[in-house]
Amino acid sequence: MGALHTYNVTVDWTGADEHGTSSYTSYSRDHEIRVEGKPTLLATSDLKVRTDVSRYRAEELFVGSISQSQMLWFLRTAAKAGVVVTGYVDHAQGTMRIESGGSGPFTEIVLRPRVSYGEAVSAEAAARLHREAREHNHVIRSLGFPVRVDPMTA
Structure with missing residues (x-):
């Protein structure tokens, strides 16, 4: 069994x-x-009841964390393969099914990274890097x- 990593996050309800x-x-x-030593994220709920739309929602951060993780694994995979990546932008989309109780599970997330390379990379090689990541x-x-x-290739 490998080493364990622990992630400490504080969530503080400020709307009371x-x-x-x-x-x-x-x-x-x-x-x-809040995460110690980092800027605070102002957040709210996804529902429209007393929601400040200028704040982050858990669902947005969830989709963002999946996109972020994929990007970091892709960059690592490319570097290890000797492929130079010069740009990476992902327009991720998460879909959640709302059930009778007003909530529901995510059914799918689609990541649409647009990657720029230092030199031409074949579609097959790019697909392999994405798959491995x-x-x-x-x-x-x-x-x-x-x-x-x-x-997508930029």
Whole structure:
């Protein structure tokens, strides 16, 4: 068994007032996500009840973390293969099915990375790099739904 990594994150509900959660519509969903030594993320809920749309939502951060992890694995895989990547932009999209209770599971995430290379890379070689990165991506491997990678070359 390999080494264990621990990630410490503080989530602090900042939307409380003297009425607390006296009703579903009475309280703010605003909260902060903090990691020691890093900037605070201002966050809220995905629902439209007392939601500040300028703040990050857990669902957005979830999709972003999957995209981020795939990018980092791709860059690592390319570097190890001697392929120079000069740009990487992903327009990721997560789809969640809303069920009768107003919530539901993610059904799919599609990553659409646009990659620029220092020298020409064949479509087959690029596809192999994306596939290998996807296979090693520990975040994606932890999920119970599909994550599709549809790369584009810049």
